[in-house]
Structure formats: structure tokens, C-alpha cells
Amino acid sequence: MKNVKYNENYSYEDVEAICKFLLEKSHYRPKIGIICGSGLSNLADILQEQEVIAYSDIPNFPTCTVQGHRACLVFGILNDKPVICMQGRFHKYEGYSTSKVALPARLMYLLGVEIMIVTNAAGGINSDYDPGNIMIIKDHINFPGMAGGSVLRGPNDERFGPRFPTMNNVYNDKLRELVKVAAKNCGISNIREGVYCFLGGPSFETVAELRFLKAAGVDAVGMSTVPEVVAAGHCGLKVCGLSLISNKAIMDYDTDDKPNHEEVLDTGKTSCANIQSLVSDLLRLIEV
Numbered sequence: 001m002k003n004v005k006y007n008e009n010y011s012y013e014d015v016e017a018i019c020k021f022l023l024e025k026s027h028y029r030p031k032i033g034i035i036c037g038s039g040l041s042n043l044a045d046i047l048q049e050q051e052v053i054a055y056s057d058i059p060n061f062p063t064c065t066v067q068g069h070r071a072c073l074v075f076g077i078l079n080d081k082p083v084i085c086m087q088g089r090f091h092k093y094e095g096y097s098t099s100k101v102a103l104p105a106r107l108m109y110l111l112g113v114e115i116m117i118v119t120n121a122a123g124g125i126n127s128d129y130d131p132g133n134i135m136i137i138k139d140h141i142n143f144p145g146m147a148g149g150s151v152l153r154g155p156n157d158e159r160f161g162p163r164f165p166t167m168n169n170v171y172n173d174k175l176r177e178l179v180k181v182a183a184k185n186c187g188i189s190n191i192r193e194g195v196y197c198f199l200g201g202p203s204f205e206t207v208a209e210l211r212f213l214k215a216a217g218v219d220a221v222g223m224s225t226v227p228e229v230v231a232a233g234h235c236g237l238k239v240c241g242l243s244l245i246s247n248k249a250i251m252d253y254d255t256d257d258k259p260n261h262e263e264v265l266d267t268g269k270t271s272c273a274n275i276q277s278l279v280s281d282l283l284r285l286i287e288v
């Protein structure tokens with residue numbers, strides 16, 4: 001086991017200190033931030049003129065404990081736009097404090113980022129979804145949040161955002177339309193749009209839970225993203241969310257199939273190129 005510190009709280013000043021360190025280290029002033037999901041670290045390869053900083057070289061920065069998350073910050077240029085890309089996120093199930101899970105979005109905000117593109121691997125609940133499909137996140141269900149486990153739980157620092165932020169249109173409608181245009185440009189026909197449900201994990205869902213989620217209108221399920229999106233919405237970032245459907249959720253008892261992280265990572269490997277071209281064309285279309 002790595003010597004991981006789980007519970008520190010990240011105050012505004014802590015995030016500011018990390019931001020200052022990065023602005024001194026890098027000449028980039030990113031306007032767009034990208035978070036790579038499980039198995040999708042290669043998404044950062046599309047950045048040109050890269051400056052790579054390992055999380056372990058950033059003072060007071062968390063580490064990644066999950067396989068498929070590379071734990072590096074990559075600054076670079078994509079279609080003439082300055083970008084920061086996080087190769088690896090912090091999941092609540094790893095045991096991290098809420099302010100640690102909120103850190104990527106808050107750091108991007110203080111760095112001057114205006115648009116956060118968040119990616120993940122997710123299980124397909126919608127029966128029309130197949131592994132390799134890309135789902136534009138239209139909305140989410142924040143299960144832990146609905147039960148008092150919001151990433152914003154605790155004292156509110158108004159410098160990040162208001163006590164009661166809205167989540168309407170948090171997955172920005174204009175960005176969603178641009179993703180559809182980008183998908184057409186790239187010849188990606190298996191693009192979907194749907195509702196992502198965040199569960200606490202790390203156990204995969206039971207058949208009964210999946211049937212319940214399906215009845216509730218969920219299209220894809222995962223264990224991340226929503227805390228980052230809520231933190232981003234809190235501080236006014238525009239968000240674009242993309243789920244790579246890495247596996248089909250198993251809704252039947254009469255099968256020996258089981259979800260597993262290896263399959264999730266394998267789909268990431270085989271489908272990363274599609275996400276790369278999609279994000280690349282999206283950045284060409286975005287005006288910041």
C-alpha cells in the first residue's frame with residue numbers, strides 16, 4: 001500500500017497554494033481543463049508542446065490509488081487552446097475527503113479554466129448501449145448527494161461559490177450540441193446522450209440495483225464524475241461530460257458474466273482513439 005493521506009481538508013488557501021505552484025512551474029494559462037477517466041489517460045497524448053508534472057511532485061497534492069489512472073498533470077496546446085489535463089482522478093470510494101474529490105475542479109477554477117471536460121468509463125444500463133459507445137452526459141443522478149453525501153457538504157466558502165448552487169444545465173447545452181457536431185465531423189456514429197448515475201462504489205451493482213436504476217431513467221452508471229461536476233458547477237465552470245460505455249450492465253440472474261475493472265480498462269484502450277478525436281475536434285469548435 002502506498003503511504004496515502006486520505007483525510008486532509010483542502011481550504012481555499014490550500015488550493016490557491018497549489019495553483020500558485022503550478023503557475024510558477026508552467027507558462028501555460030489554461031482555459032480548458034480535461035479529466036481522464038479510468039483507462040483513458042492516453043487522452044492527454046493529443047496535447048502538443050506538453051509540460052508534464054507528476055502529482056507526486058506537486059506539494060500537498062493527492063495521489064491516485066486506482067489502476068488505470070496515471071497521476072500526472074499535463075499542460076499543453078490543443079487546436080491553439082491552452083489546456084490542462086489531469087491523468088487520474090480521486091474517487092470518493094478511495095477514502096478521500098470531499099474537499100480532495102472537489103480539488104480538480106476548484107484548482108481548474110483558480111487556474112482560470114472556463115470549461116471542464118470530464119470523462120469516465122461507465123456501465124451501460126440503457127439496453128441500446130454497447131461497449132465502445134460514447135455517451136454525452138445530459139444530466140446526472142447524484143445518489144450519495146441525495147442522501148447527504150454531497151461533495152459540497154460542510155462549511156461553504158463563498159470564494160468558491162454560493163451555499164445553494166443550481167445544477168440546471170450544469171452539463172452545458174451548447175457544449176453538448178458542439179460534441180454532436182464534432183462526432184459527425186469525426187465520423188463517430190455511436191454517440192449517445194443520456195443520464196449518468198453516480199454511486200459510491202467500489203462494489204459493482206447488484207442486478208436488483210441495476211434494475212432499480214433502469215426504472216429510474218438512468219442510462220449509464222459509474223463511481224465518479226458527479227462530485228467533480230457539482231464542485232465545478234458550484235464555482236461557475238461550464239461542463240462537458242463524456243462517458244465511455246466500457247461494459248454492459250448485467251441485468252439478469254441467469255448468466256455467469258460479471259463486471260470487472262480489467263474489461264473497463266480494455267475498452268478504454270480500444271476506444272480511446274475515438275474520444276481523442278472527439279475531444280480534439282470539440283476544442284477546435286469551442287470559442288474561449
Ligand SMILES: O=P(O)(O)O[C@H]1O[C@H](CO)[C@@H](O)[C@H]1O
Pocket residue numbers: 036037038039066089091119120121122201222223224225260261264
Ligand atoms: O469513473 P472512472 O474513474 O472512469 O472509473 C470507473 O471505472 C472504475 C470501475 O471499473 C470506477 O472507478 C468507475 O468510476
